[in-house]
Amino acid sequence: MAYFVGIDVGGTTIKTAIAADDTDRLATHVVPTPQAKDGQTVTNAVLDSVKRVCEESGVRPEMITAAGIGSVGPLNRVAGTVTGPANISGENIQLVKPLAEKLDTEAVVLHNDAVCGVIAERHIAEVVPENMLYLTLSTGIGAGIVIDGHLIHGTGGNVGEIGHMTVDPAGTMACGCGRNGHWEAYCGGANIPRYAALLSRTESIDTALTLNDACTAKDVFQQAGSDALATLVVERVARWNTIGIANLIQAYAPASIAVGGAVARNHPKAVLEPVRDRLPKYVFGELPQLGLAACETDIVLTGALLAAQRCVDGSG
Numbered sequence: 104m105a106y107f108v109g110i111d112v113g114g115t116t117i118k119t120a121i122a123a124d125d126t127d128r129l130a131t132h133v134v135p136t137p138q139a140k141d142g143q144t145v146t147n148a149v150l151d152s153v154k155r156v157c158e159e160s161g162v163r164p165e166m167i168t169a170a171g172i173g174s175v176g177p178l179n180r181v182a183g184t185v186t187g188p189a190n191i192s193g194e195n196i197q198l199v200k201p202l203a204e205k206l207d208t209e210a211v212v213l214h215n216d217a218v219c220g221v222i223a224e225r226h227i228a229e230v231v232p233e234n235m236l237y238l239t240l241s242t243g244i245g246a247g248i249v250i251d252g253h254l255i256h257g258t259g260g261n262v263g264e265i266g267h268m269t270v271d272p273a274g275t276m277a278c279g280c281g282r283n284g285h286w287e288a289y290c291g292g293a294n295i296p297r298y299a300a301l302l303s304r305t306e307s308i309d310t311a312l313t314l315n316d317a318c319t320a321k322d323v324f325q326q327a328g329s330d331a332l333a334t335l336v337v338e339r340v341a342r343w344n345t346i347g348i349a350n351l352i353q354a355y356a357p358a359s360i361a362v363g364g365a366v367a368r369n370h371p372k373a374v375l376e377p378v379r380d381r382l383p384k385y386v387f388g389e390l391p392q393l394g395l396a397a398c399e400t401d402i403v404l405t406g407a408l409l410a411a412q413r414c415v416d417g418s419g
């Protein structure tokens with residue numbers, strides 16, 4: 104029996120699972136991602152999660168064949184680290200080396216989280232074109248990209264950092280990465296209420312939204328249609344999402360784009376329909392299928408487990 108560990112290092116939580124050959128999970132552990140300046144704190148939380156799933160499943164760490172990690176970026180896949188992430192603290196987070204030491208195996212693979220998303224989606228969806236993207240619209244925005252049947256990574260493993268494409272040359276909104284005008288600065292889940300606060304000042308629109316730190320993207324989407332400011336925000340978010348997605352289509356010519364992430368999952372009609380309506384005005388060429396991903400839950404964790412398996416069977 105071979106055992107595999109999958110880890111999803113997200114902006115909000117770290118999810119870890121252990122599975123046997125058949126990918127049935129023997130144990131899962133979820134912990135809030137620690138917000139500390141020192142990257143070692145996140146590393147320790149990851150190692151502790153692995154210890155917990157090992158204890159719960161009765162599998163000793165040295166019995167693990169391989170581990171897959173899907174993490175927020177930017178990554179240095181050569182060094183096995185996350186360097187200066189936009190949405191979590193920690194300047195330099197070591198992942199691959201400490202995990203390889205703990206499990207006593209070299210078979211530890213690190214991917215951008217959206218890359219794990221596309222691995223899981225291709226495993227689960229009925230239709231998997233040779234050219235497809237998995238797009239996550241969540242706290243951050245990222246993509247897992249398969250071109251001509253090949254998963255692509257780019258330098259450092261960062262080809263999927265598409266949330267940091269500039270969509271607004273005016274650069275009105277600041278991104279978590281410290282730059283301005285990035286797609287994620289307008290359409291990332293945590294930034295949607297900040298964008299609402301900005302539009303309320305610049306457009307002088309009355310609103311029933313309470314624009315403080317407690318306001319969430321969900322509040323904005325729920326009020327759209329009845330509240331003038333919320334309606335405007337959702338319309339502008341659709342505009343920026345359309346520009347970002349149209350640029351991805353021109354760059355990669357995908358046959359399908361499978362969309363996941365909490366912002367899209369929780370509000371698919373308000374997020375995806377206006378983009379579908381607008382794309383023909385932006386895209387030169389064939390439009391891809393654009394819909395929610397078939398893999399509905401724990402897509403990064405599922406992809407991380409699959410990546411661990413493929414790390415030893417040579418298929419990925």
Ligand SMILES: [Zn+2]
Pocket residue numbers: 189266267278279280281282285287
């Ligand atoms: Zn950015």
